[in-house]
Amino acid sequence: MLKIHKLTKNFGGLTAVNDVSVTVDEGSITAIIGPNGAGKTTFFNLISGAIQPSSGSVMLNGVEMAGLRADQIAKLGVARTFQTTNLFEQATVLDNLIVGHRLRTRSGFWDVVFNTRRLQQEEKICREKAELALDFVGLSHRADALAADITQEEKKRVAFALALTTDPKILLLDEPAGGVNPEETIGLANLIRKLVQSGKTVCLVEHKMDMIMSLADKILVLHHGQKLAEGTPAEIRQNDAVIEAYLGVEHAEN
Numbered sequence: 001m002l003k004i005h006k007l008t009k010n011f012g013g014l015t016a017v018n019d020v021s022v023t024v025d026e027g028s029i030t031a032i033i034g035p036n037g038a039g040k041t042t043f044f045n046l047i048s049g050a051i052q053p054s055s056g057s058v059m060l061n062g063v064e065m066a067g068l069r070a071d072q073i074a075k076l077g078v079a080r081t082f083q084t085t086n087l088f089e090q091a092t093v094l095d096n097l098i099v100g101h102r103l104r105t106r107s108g109f110w111d112v113v114f115n116t117r118r119l120q121q122e123e124k125i126c127r128e129k130a131e132l133a134l135d136f137v138g139l140s141h142r143a144d145a146l147a148a149d150i151t152q153e154e155k156k157r158v159a160f161a162l163a164l165t166t167d168p169k170i171l172l173l174d175e176p177a178g179g180v181n182p183e184e185t186i187g188l189a190n191l192i193r194k195l196v197q198s199g200k201t202v203c204l205v206e207h208k209m210d211m212i213m214s215l216a217d218k219i220l221v222l223h224h225g226q227k228l229a230e231g232t233p234a235e236i237r238q239n240d241a242v243i244e245a246y247l248g249v250e251h252a253e254n
């Protein structure tokens with residue numbers, strides 16, 4: 001479904017992503033791992049159109065996305081979550097989702113001024129989509145809570161829900177289990193499995209190796225911007241170059 005070919009991004013003299021090729025199958029979970037500064041976030045930024053590639057190709061179901069703007073890429077079916085979820089802290093969880101969806105689908109200026117039927121219709125759809133997404137991530141009971149009052153784990157679920165409101169085909173999740181405890185990590189991993197069961201494709205950047213090893217169909221290992229290895233969790237676990245560059249260091253730290 002996603003075909004990335006020789007993707008490269010230069011920042012001045014630094015090549016943050018260097019000639020990376022990988023394919024992501026529909027309905028699969030692909031994890032991207034690598035030491036700090038390996039280029040993982042830049043890789044996501046390139047796929048989602050937050051930054052433009054220096055060269056290379058990113059095809060979604062045969063459509064070239066390299067060079068398109070982030071909003072165009074979102075319309076093609078790519079959604080993204082961030083390491084930190086910025087919410088309107090004094091608004092409710094549901095209102096955050098409605099606003100998040102409105103920002104992606106809003107009517108034009110005159111619609112807002114005259115409060116046209118189209119706007120009213122859009123608002124209704126926004127609310128419905130927000131409620132559905134909240135239900136999917138298991139947070140309906142927190143719809144009326146202020147964003148300031150919810151836990152880190154609930155914020156992560158809201159981030160998933162925000163991504164879901166745009167009806168994406170593929171979700172790019174940046175550290176979906178960052179800053180949550182082990183039990184909550186299992187809950188979030190189950191939510192990712194549920195996403196795939198509902199027909200989505202998932203790519204995630206995550207440092208929690210246990211989670212990745214049990215969740216991913218495929219792991220892409222980046223190191224200094226280059227693809228160091230690609231394979232199943234079992235293959236990656238036994239890959240000497242990976243052990244030396246990443247897993248060995250992690251294990252030594254633990």
Ligand SMILES: Nc1ncnc2c1ncn2[C@@H]1O[C@H](COP(=O)(O)OP(=O)(O)OP(=O)(O)O)[C@@H](O)[C@H]1O
Binds near residue numbers: 015016035041042
């Ligand atoms: N806008 C930018 N301008 C210049 N250099 C950048 C920019 N964005 C990232 N870099 C550099 O590109 C390299 C890759 O960074 P990136 O954030 O993609 O790595 P990462 O693997 O996501 O790291 P982390 O695990 O710490 O989030 C780093 O050396 C970083 O300093």
